[in-house]
Amino acid sequence: MQADTIITPSTLCVKDLPWQIAWDKDKCTLCGRCAAACPMLALELAVYRKRVIQPPIGLEKTPENTFESFYGVRQKTNPDNACVGCGMCNLVCPNDAIMPMHSDEADKLRFHNNKGGVPRRRGGRRNDPEGVLDRIKFTRISMLTDPALDAGRHDFQLSTLLGRVLPPEENLKLQRENGWIPPVREIYPLIIGGMSFGALSPTMWEGLQMGVTYLNEEVGMPVVISTGEGGCPPRLLRSRFLKYVILQIASGYFGWDEIIHALPEMKVDPCAVEIKYGQGAKPGDGGLLMWHKVNKLIAAIRGVPQGVSLPSPPTHQTKYSIEEAVAKMIQSMSMAWGFRVPVYPKISATSTSGAVLNNLARNSIAAGLAIDGEDGGTGAAYNVSMDHMGHPIASNIRDCYLNLVKIGKQNELPLFAGGGVGKRGNLAANAAALIMLGASGVQTGKYVMQAAAGCLGSETDRCNICNIGRCPKGITSQDPRLYRRLDPEQVAQRLVDMYLSFDTELKKIVAPLGRSTSLPIGMSDALGINDYNIAQRLSIDYVV
Amino acid sequence: MCRLFAMTSDEPFSPLVAAKALDVMREGHDGSGVGLFLSDLSGPFEDLKDAPVLSGIFTSKGLKKLDVHMMELGFTTKYKVTIKAPKPAPPGVPQRDVYLIRAYEYPDEWHAYSAERRAFELMKVRLDLRGMGEADGDMIVFSFWPDAIMIKEIGDPLTVVQHLGLDRKELMARVIMAQGRQNTNYAINLYACHPFFIQGICTMTNGENTAFVPIKEYLSSRGFPGYMGYNSDSEVFAHILHYSTYQLGLPLEAYKHVITPLSDDEMGDHPNKAFLKQLRQTCRRLIIDGPNCVIGCLPNKSLFMVQDRKKLRPGIVGGRPGCYAFSSEECGLDAVIPDRDKSLDFQPMHLDTAIVSSDRQEVHICRQTQSLPQALCA
Ligand code: SF4
Ligand code: SF4
Numbered sequence: 001m002q003a004d005t006i007i008t009p010s011t012l013c014v015k016d017l018p019w020q021i022a023w024d025k026d027k028c029t030l031c032g033r034c035a036a037a038c039p040m041l042a043l044e045l046a047v048y049r050k051r052v053i054q055p056p057i058g059l060e061k062t063p064e065n066t067f068e069s070f071y072g073v074r075q076k077t078n079p080d081n082a083c084v085g086c087g088m089c090n091l092v093c094p095n096d097a098i099m100p101m102h103s104d105e106a107d108k109l110r111f112h113n114n115k116g117g118v119p120r121r122r123g124g125r126r127n128d129p130e131g132v133l134d135r136i137k138f139t140r141i142s143m144l145t146d147p148a149l150d151a152g153r154h155d156f157q158l159s160t161l162l163g164r165v166l167p168p169e170e171n172l173k174l175q176r177e178n179g180w181i182p183p184v185r186e187i188y189p190l191i192i193g194g195m196s197f198g199a200l201s202p203t204m205w206e207g208l209q210m211g212v213t214y215l216n217e218e219v220g221m222p223v224v225i226s227t228g229e230g231g232c233p234p235r236l237l238r239s240r241f242l243k244y245v246i247l248q249i250a251s252g253y254f255g256w257d258e259i260i261h262a263l264p265e266m267k268v269d270p271c272a273v274e275i276k277y278g279q280g281a282k283p284g285d286g287g288l289l290m291w292h293k294v295n296k297l298i299a300a301i302r303g304v305p306q307g308v309s310l311p312s313p314p315t316h317q318t319k320y321s322i323e324e325a326v327a328k329m330i331q332s333m334s335m336a337w338g339f340r341v342p343v344y345p346k347i348s349a350t351s352t353s354g355a356v357l358n359n360l361a362r363n364s365i366a367a368g369l370a371i372d373g374e375d376g377g378t379g380a381a382y383n384v385s386m387d388h389m390g391h392p393i394a395s396n397i398r399d400c401y402l403n404l405v406k407i408g409k410q411n412e413l414p415l416f417a418g419g420g421v422g423k424r425g426n427l428a429a430n431a432a433a434l435i436m437l438g439a440s441g442v443q444t445g446k447y448v449m450q451a452a453a454g455c456l457g458s459e460t461d462r463c464n465i466c467n468i469g470r471c472p473k474g475i476t477s478q479d480p481r482l483y484r485r486l487d488p489e490q491v492a493q494r495l496v497d498m499y500l501s502f503d504t505e506l507k508k509i510v511a512p513l514g515r516s517t518s519l520p521i522g523m524s525d526a527l528g529i530n531d532y533n534i535a536q537r538l539s540i541d542y543v544v
Numbered sequence: 545m546c547r548l549f550a551m552t553s554d555e556p557f558s559p560l561v562a563a564k565a566l567d568v569m570r571e572g573h574d575g576s577g578v579g580l581f582l583s584d585l586s587g588p589f590e591d592l593k594d595a596p597v598l599s600g601i602f603t604s605k606g607l608k609k610l611d612v613h614m615m616e617l618g619f620t621t622k623y624k625v626t627i628k629a630p631k632p633a634p635p636g637v638p639q640r641d642v643y644l645i646r647a648y649e650y651p652d653e654w655h656a657y658s659a660e661r662r663a664f665e666l667m668k669v670r671l672d673l674r675g676m677g678e679a680d681g682d683m684i685v686f687s688f689w690p691d692a693i694m695i696k697e698i699g700d701p702l703t704v705v706q707h708l709g710l711d712r713k714e715l716m717a718r719v720i721m722a723q724g725r726q727n728t729n730y731a732i733n734l735y736a737c738h739p740f741f742i743q744g745i746c747t748m749t750n751g752e753n754t755a756f757v758p759i760k761e762y763l764s765s766r767g768f769p770g771y772m773g774y775n776s777d778s779e780v781f782a783h784i785l786h787y788s789t790y791q792l793g794l795p796l797e798a799y800k801h802v803i804t805p806l807s808d809d810e811m812g813d814h815p816n817k818a819f820l821k822q823l824r825q826t827c828r829r830l831i832i833d834g835p836n837c838v839i840g841c842l843p844n845k846s847l848f849m850v851q852d853r854k855k856l857r858p859g860i861v862g863g864r865p866g867c868y869a870f871s872s873e874e875c876g877l878d879a880v881i882p883d884r885d886k887s888l889d890f891q892p893m894h895l896d897t898a899i900v901s902s903d904r905q906e907v908h909i910c911r912q913t914q915s916l917p918q919a920l921c922a
Contacts, residue, residue, distance in 0.1 A: 146752035146835055147856055154854070157807055161825055168792050171826040175819065184825050186808075408765030410758075411829040514754035517804060517853045518831040522758040 012077045016108035019085040019100045021075040027097035034089035034098050039470035042083040046074035079112045085462040088472040120383040123466025126375050129459040131420050132394045136433040139528035142514035151511035160189040160441045160519050163342035163367045165412045183342050187222045193418050193443035194228030194248045198289050198298045199379030201483035204475045207491025212244050224271045229287045231255015231301045237262040242270050250276035252312030254302040272342040273333045280376025280419035282385035283348030287312035290380050292469035295478040326359045342367030349373040349396035357400050361409050368414040375420025377446040380467030393419040398538050401438020414440035422447035428505030436523045452494040546750040547573045549876045550721040550839045552847050552904050553867040556586035560711035562722035565876040566701040575700030577725030579737040581746045582693040584718035584845050595622050595647040599686050599694045603641045606682030618651025625714050637699035645693050663743050667770050684734050687741045696737040723748045736775035740782035744843030749778035751857045755833035762829035781838050784830050797910045800897050803832045804853045815915040839870045845902040855894040861907050862889035868900045
């Protein structure tokens with residue numbers, strides 16, 4: 001029999017997709033909410049035809065067929081509308097009649113989502129649930145030789161330093177001589193990593209800023225947040241809340257016109273300035289804000305026309321060497337705020353991190369180095385970059401720390417580690433492991449999205465449509481119909497909850513190690529792992 | 545937990561006094577070792593105050609090696625106390641050849657050295673000897689410094705002191721620090737026994753320093769040859785004190801601000817707030833995390849006691865003008881100065897540094913919330 005549909009190489013059936021929608025006709029009341037909520041428009045209303053047999057009463061007449069039609073939903077198989085497994089349909093369904101199910105085999109969609117010769121781009125995360133951080137254990141537990149502390153009752157000093165710390169001799173000399181001492185901030189060691197206004201929806205951004213302010217002013221936790229590329233809303237720039245914000249300047253310089261203009265009107269200095277040279281999720285690649293998300297507001301803040309894609313170049317175009325990048329850029333940024341604001345670069349973890357570090361160590365005003373590992377989050381990037389480029393953070397941060405130890409500058413140039421911190425939900429354990437490997441603090445973005453805003457993404461390619469502005473939760477969308485789904489007050493509250501529980505967990509880790517007076521940066525004697533090679537590589541204990 | 549005892553007295557006293565104090569605190573240490581530091585020496589060493597004194601343990605071969613080396617350097621012996629270890633050694637005490645305490649005359653060219661250079665060279669000689677000894681296991685060198693004697697040995701403190709006959713006129717001193725060791729490592733390395741000494745600075749500690757690894761890494765990276773060894777996590781206390789006095793020029797009152805800085809809240813309107821904040825940031829790596837009670841002696845012979853922030857270890861200071869003692873247990877104090885006014889005993893808490901200077905007239909309590917000496921914060 002001849003098929004009556006046209007079958008082409010890219011015709012896919014539902015089975016070929018990564019996610020199949022299980023729809024239960026009997027439970028469905030056809031309210032249509034699932035189709036309305038689906039960010040991918042993966043569902044279409046469908047008319048089904050069904051044969052019904054009608055057995056008559058008595059023996060005379062033979063049973064008959066009738067055909068009934070009924071309505072329902074059907075999953076589209078066009079790659080553009082493939083279900084991403086977000087589960088919004090299930091969330092909104094009053095009858096539990098619909099749910100995405102992950103395919104039991106590798107999907108065939110992956111061969112087809114390069115329509116028009118453009119490879120797949122997405123937002124979200126590196127799709128690999130494994131990682132070294134989760135395997136690290138804290139093995140040096142105080143018991144009898146030195147009494148363990150009580151996480152609930154002891155006083156803990158868990159702050160960290162952001163800024164160039166001079167060697168004691170030099171610091172004391174400069175104090176005596178009234179010389180210039182680089183600015184140093186005492187901050188909470190868990191920083192909210194750069195997620196730009198542009199990548200995030202206005203409600204998400206507002207919620208995070210409110211939460212950060214509450215944490216600082218009501219809870220007394222000096223939490224700071226990086227803006228990511230794309231500037232900062234004008235009112236925030238002129239408010240006293242700017243001191244909780246790290247302004248990021250990336251290679252596209254988006255939003256910096258606005259920032260520079262606001263300088264004379266700033267009431268307070270920002271916490272710091274982060275010069276972004278790279279992002280762990282797509283090392284060596286620039287930022288990318290796809291046109292879907294460049295609405296009027298974003299366009300205004302970034303100073304660009306509406307509706308155009310905004311790629312940032314992979315490097316700062318005016319810099320042709322590391323000396324320039326490090327020295328000039330840090331110097332000019334410092335100068336803009338009268339040398340009162342710490343300025344530090346953020347790079348992707350790479351096997352060349354050490355070279356960057358060495359240069360920074362020699363630059364007397366570089367305020368630190370943020371290193372983002374391969375698991376770092378992103379708003380938008382090519383799939384191939386996210387899944388296959390990059391360097392894991394654990395060994396990179398360890399190498400850099402030990403490098404500093406070798407030259408005796410481990411107290412001077414703080415290292416901040418990012419990329420996959422808490423990707424399996426173990427935020428405090430991952431952060432503590434990185435700190436004991438040598439980080440002064442950690443940055444996290446994805447965990448915040450998940451915990452504070454309910455991001456549905458996972459490390460097995462669920463959702464990940466942050467790039468096209470259709471975020472089902474309204475976290476990474478500039479479409480008011482979507483971002484109104486997110487209540488900023490609730491985001492703020494969740495953020496506070498997240499920080500408070502992180503704090504408790506961190507204390508539950510450091511107290512049994514007998515540490516309460518200072519953050520256990522570099523306390524590698526507390527770490528063990530059940531893989532000999534990893535243990536060797538990280539210079540920690542091998543335990544089985 | 546090791547037991548600690550230190551005393552400073554106008555009247556020279558014998559190491560046996562300290563050993564007896566440790567003995568009453570016996571239930572606190574397992575007798576696996578003893579360390580003694582004697583200073584402000586009397587007897588024959590009284591007149592040799594400026595001559596560097598070498599203390600250590602040697603095999604006969606080691607002794608010959610030492611003589612050749614010191615001669616090559618141009619040192620000549622001025623006075624010596626050699627203790628030939630009697631045989632057999634009591635149970636638990638190893639049999640050694642010679643315990644040597646020897647005062648030297650400086651080589652001629654050293655007389656032209658500045659005090660600083662001389663201090664550095666003395667330390668270098670000690671480190672070189674230690675290195676030579678470690679290669680062949682025939683020399684253990686504890687100190688090489690004027691007016692300082694150190695003896696360390698494995699075994700029960702009182703037994704060791706009696707066995708070696710340390711209760712002798714030549715070894716009377718006005719400042720003695722002693723530690724009875726509680727061994728928490730299996731192999732006992734004598735270099736791991738307290739007190740720890742570097743250029744006239746000496747400290748001993750009980751408890752465990754949980755921030756040891758980062759502090760050790762920091763000190764080792766200072767580029768100062770004396771910051772080495774670290775057979776014990778407590779050795780860093782001596783080096784931090786050395787670092788803050790010698791390298792940073794800070795007074796003893798600031799030591800506690802280095803190892804256990806005040807929090808923002810506690811700083812409140814401290815008159816030296818700006819200075820202390822900078823100090824906390826710049827010396828962050830030297831923050832100790834206890835639980836520790838530290839007793840120490842400075843080159844000017846003042847003794848002090850500090851606690852970490854948690855104040856989980858006991859420690860008490862008491863005495864009378866002319867004689868004060870620092871002890872990890874009150875019974876140690878009672879055994880040696882029973883006739884003191886006990887109501888004046890002081891147990892330093894997490895903000896205090898208790899100091900008895902070389903005039904031995906009072907226990908000076910310095911709280912971290914008080915202002916620091918003026919000169920510092922100019
Ligand atoms: S799971 Fe999400 S993408 Fe898939 S059909 Fe439901 S709402 Fe649409
Ligand atoms: S829920 Fe939103 S933020 Fe999370 S993966 Fe999906 S699109 Fe991205």
